[in-house]
Amino acid sequence: MNYSKPICIAENKKAAVVIVAREYKRAAGILAEYLGKITDAVFTVRETTTVEPSIVLKNGEHGPEGFRYRIFDKDIEIEAANEQAMVYAVYDWLERVAGCRYYTRTCEYIPFDASLRVCFEEYSCSPVLEYREILYRDFSDVEFAEKHKMTPSSKREESWGFWCHSFYTLCPPEQYFQEHPEYFALYEGKRIGEKSQLCLSNPEVFEIVLANLKKHMAEKPGARYWSVSQNDNDAYCQCEKCRERNRRDGSPMGSVLDFVNRIGAHFPDKVISTLAYWYTRKAPAMTRPAENVHIMLCNIEANRGLPIETDEKSTGSRKELLDWKEICQNVFLWDYCIQFRNLVSPFPNLRVLGPNIRFFVENHVRSLFSQCNREIGGEFHELRGYLLAKLMWNPQVDEREVMLDFLKGYYKQAGPLILQYIDLIHDEMEKAGGELNIFGGPLDGKDTYLREETFRQYEALFEQAAALVQGDEEVLFRVETAALPVYYGGIVLKYGSREEQLRRIGKFARQARKTGLAMVEEWKITVDKFVTDAMAEME
Numbered sequence: 001m002n003y004s005k006p007i008c009i010a011e012n013k014k015a016a017v018v019i020v021a022r023e024y025k026r027a028a029g030i031l032a033e034y035l036g037k038i039t040d041a042v043f044t045v046r047e048t049t050t051v052e053p054s055i056v057l058k059n060g061e062h063g064p065e066g067f068r069y070r071i072f073d074k075d076i077e078i079e080a081a082n083e084q085a086m087v088y089a090v091y092d093w094l095e096r097v098a099g100c101r102y103y104t105r106t107c108e109y110i111p112f113d114a115s116l117r118v119c120f121e122e123y124s125c126s127p128v129l130e131y132r133e134i135l136y137r138d139f140s141d142v143e144f145a146e147k148h149k150m151t152p153s154s155k156r157e158e159s160w161g162f163w164c165h166s167f168y169t170l171c172p173p174e175q176y177f178q179e180h181p182e183y184f185a186l187y188e189g190k191r192i193g194e195k196s197q198l199c200l201s202n203p204e205v206f207e208i209v210l211a212n213l214k215k216h217m218a219e220k221p222g223a224r225y226w227s228v229s230q231n232d233n234d235a236y237c238q239c240e241k242c243r244e245r246n247r248r249d250g251s252p253m254g255s256v257l258d259f260v261n262r263i264g265a266h267f268p269d270k271v272i273s274t275l276a277y278w279y280t281r282k283a284p285a286m287t288r289p290a291e292n293v294h295i296m297l298c299n300i301e302a303n304r305g306l307p308i309e310t311d312e313k314s315t316g317s318r319k320e321l322l323d324w325k326e327i328c329q330n331v332f333l334w335d336y337c338i339q340f341r342n343l344v345s346p347f348p349n350l351r352v353l354g355p356n357i358r359f360f361v362e363n364h365v366r367s368l369f370s371q372c373n374r375e376i377g378g379e380f381h382e383l384r385g386y387l388l389a390k391l392m393w394n395p396q397v398d399e400r401e402v403m404l405d406f407l408k409g410y411y412k413q414a415g416p417l418i419l420q421y422i423d424l425i426h427d428e429m430e431k432a433g434g435e436l437n438i439f440g441g442p443l444d445g446k447d448t449y450l451r452e453e454t455f456r457q458y459e460a461l462f463e464q465a466a467a468l469v470q471g472d473e474e475v476l477f478r479v480e481t482a483a484l485p486v487y488y489g490g491i492v493l494k495y496g497s498r499e500e501q502l503r504r505i506g507k508f509a510r511q512a513r514k515t516g517l518a519m520v521e522e523w524k525i526t527v528d529k530f531v532t533d534a535m536a537e538m539e
Contacts, residue, residue, distance in 0.1 A: 006117040007053065007076055010039035013114045017076070019045045021057040027086040028057055034094050037110045057086055065149070066126025069093050071119070088149045095147075096123065102147040103410045104382050105138040107474075125394065131332070131367035132392040135374055136385045148389035161216055161223035164275055164296065165232050167198050170209040170216075180204070185237035195233050200259040201241035210266060217270070226267070228260050229275040229296070236279055249284035256280050261290040268292055273332065276324065283323040294367075297324055298334040305348070305429055305436030307355035313435060325363045332367035333360050337384060340522045342441030344512075345492075346450065346458075346485045347379045348426045349436055350387065354399040357391045368392055377517040379485040382410065382478075411482070412475045414465035418482060421461045428454055442492040452495050458486045480511045487511075488520065491534050498538055505534050 008016040015035075021028035025045070032043040049056065053074045060079025062068050067080040067089030078093060080086040094100040097120045101109040133151045138144050145152035162169065176183050177193030183205050185196040198205050213226065230236070236252050237243075245255040256274060264272040270292065276283070277298040289295055302308050302317035309318065324331050335356070339345050360368060370388050373381060383406055390402045403422075407415035429436065432448030442450055462483040469475040487508035494501065509531045520530045 006119040007071060007074075009035060009055075009116040009118060010041040010113075011115050013040040015039070015041040015043045017043070017053045017055050018050060019043055019057070020047070020049050020054045021045055022047045023059065024057045024080070024083055024086040026083055027080075027090045030087060031055065031057075031090045031094070034098070034100060034110065035116075038098060038100075038112060039114055039116050040112075041114075057090075062124060063126035065130075066124065067092070068122065068124035069097075069120075070122035076118075084146075087146050091147045092125075092149065096120070101405070101409050102144065103386065103406065105141045105144040107410065107478075108147075109409050127393055128361050128395065129366060129368050129392050130330075131369075132389075133369045134372060134385050134388050134392070135370060136372045136378070136381050137374070137376055138382075138385060139389075148386075149393050150389050157223075159223060160225045160227070161220050162227040162229075164227050164229050164273075164277075166227050166229055167209075167231050170212045170228065171198055171205055176208070183208070185235055186239040186242075187235040187237065192235055195231070196235035197230055197233070197237055199237045199239055199242060200255045201237070201239065201245065206259065206262065210263060213263065213267075217267070225271045225273055225294070227273040227275070227296070228263050229273065230256060230277065230280060232278075234279045249286050251280065251282040251284050253280040253282060254284045254287055257284055257287045257289060257293070260293055261287070264290045264293045275334075276320070277334070281320045283320070283327060288327050294330060294332055295324055295328050296332040296334055297321060298336075300336060300438070302336075303435060304336070304352065304438060305434035307352050307359065309355060309359040311434065321360070321363050321365070329364055330366045331364050332369070333365045335360075335368060335370050336438045337370050337372045337388070338378070339438055339440055341439055342488075342492075342520065343373050343375060343378050343522060344485050344488045344517070344520050345379060345441045346425060346445070346489050347436065348422075348429045348449065350380070350384065350403070350422060351426050351430075353384075353387055354391055354395070354397075357388075358395045361395050375517075375519045375522070377481070377484070377512075377515055380482065383407070411465070411469075411478055412472065413468045414475065414479045417461050417465040417468070418479070421458055421465075421486075424454070424457060424461075425449055442489040445489075446493055450489055450493060452493070455486070455490060455493070455495055459490065462486055477514065480507075481515050484508060484511055484515075484517070491530075494537075501534075502538060505531060505538075 010016055019028050019032055028045045032045055035043050055076045057078050060068060061081055065085050067085050069078040078089050080089045097118050099111040131151060133153060135153060139150055140153040142152045142155060171183060173184060173193035181191035183199055183202055184191055184193050185199060187196055242255045245258060246252045248254060260272055260274040271294050272292060273294045273296050275296050299317045303311050303313035308314040339347050386406050387399055387402055390397050391399060407419050411418050428449035465479045466476060469479055487504050490504050512527045517527050519526055
């Protein structure tokens with residue numbers, strides 16, 4: 001039964017409990033470290049139970065990543081089935097019960113209480129999303145990702161042999177095209193070896209891909225997931241056999257899925273993944289994924305300004321997921337939270353994160369990859385990553401409460417003003433129809449959510465926010481970093497006088513360099529080039 005009275009963890013900087021862990025030593029060490037930071041006490045880790053009050057880390061079946069913690073008699077019991085799940089459980093307990101917060105890789109809040117007492121209801125959780133990854137720099141850090149119970153990007157290679165776009169790795173055109181152009185796509189009447197796809201109806205291509213995949217698997221036997229998937233272009237094969245296969249299925253996915261199913265039959269102990277991306281997003285009418293074939297659906301065309309479930313502009317993306325749901329029980333969804341051509345631009349999509357993730361999991365999505373900014377920074381990357389992590393672990397969490405908690409803790413006195421900015425820009429975007437494109441930027445909002453009159457309100461809010469925290473250099477840095485997208489939008493839209501633009505460019509350049517921001521457009525435009533070009537336009 002639950003213990004109704006508080007458990008004393010420390011008394012006047014002296015530990016009042018011991019930590020008992022026969023197996024989960026790493027998790028026990030994390031718990032001892034953080035409790036020490038909270039109370040200034042030294043906590044002992046033992047392998048066996050004692051008569052003293054204890055925090056017991058013990059084995060319990062709650063799924064591969066789930067856990068339970070409760071008060072039982074004089075002890076606190078934390079249960080999980082393996083070390084990784086126990087680490088998740090400890091970080092979760094420290095957050096929910098002890099009050100810790102993990103805002104960014106370099107910023108966390110640890111409360112201080114020399115005489116800590118805790119009282120809590122029994123809590124258990126096993127995530128509905130079996131794979132959860134957020135592509136922001138902070139989440140490539142293993143320790144930070146674990147604090148949020150996410151898969152760190154830096155550890156993806158341990159479980160994935162190939163991640164995506166592997167056709168040319170498995171059948172390289174530089175090796176085969178000259179002698180065997182028939183191995184590659186017949187596109188617009190010609191066989192193409194560069195920036196195209198494979199001819200999937202060619203039996204020799206199948207044997208080459210199979211043999212090369214076996215070689216790669218032998219080199220990396222621990223990897224469970226192997227992507228056998230199209231290259232990043234739409235030049236798929238239009239030969240008679242491939243065309244006939246696609247005609248039967250009503251989608252170019254027909255020839256791809258048939259090929260991948262046949263490959264998967266040779267590796268029943270592996271998961272063979274393939275992309276439903278670009279020209280293959282439409283589910284096939286007849287062919288079905290084999291049991292060990294996993295569909296990675298990329299909703300690249302969806303509107304990002306309104307929830308996908310109800311937004312008319314996302315009708316196509318919504319239908320794609322619902323169609324795949326009917327034939328696949330375990331959809332891997334590749335979602336997008338980025339503007340590729342304007343990495344630092346205002347991107348008011350925070351209100352759709354919760355509704356979208358709930359819609360995904362209700363429709364058989366069991367793995368979720370959120371493609372954010374792989375470069376340093378990006379608009380509200382700290383807040384957006386934090387929200388995504390909470391929602392991926394528990395889609396039913398109240399994301400508004402999570403956001404309010406983050407803004408209060410991370411931006412301190414400036415939090416309410418930054419909330420005003422977030423609410424205002426989202427309101428303006430939604431009033432204008434809620435259109436938000438991952439290949440868009442400030443020019444798309446010039447007559448709506450970034451029109452000059454409203455834009456000046458955004459700038460004023462950030463000026464007020466910065467003034468409130470002038471005495472705290474760390475928090476001022478965070479506020480001025482959050483303002484970078486507003487500076488960027490004003491520069492692109494050329495709002496104000498020459499003097500205003502020069503001041504804005506100067507602010508942007510100084511803060512961008514302080515943060516280590518390198519790129520404003522993926523692959524192409526650096527901060528230095530953007531600033532240089534903006535200054536040149538002032539002359």
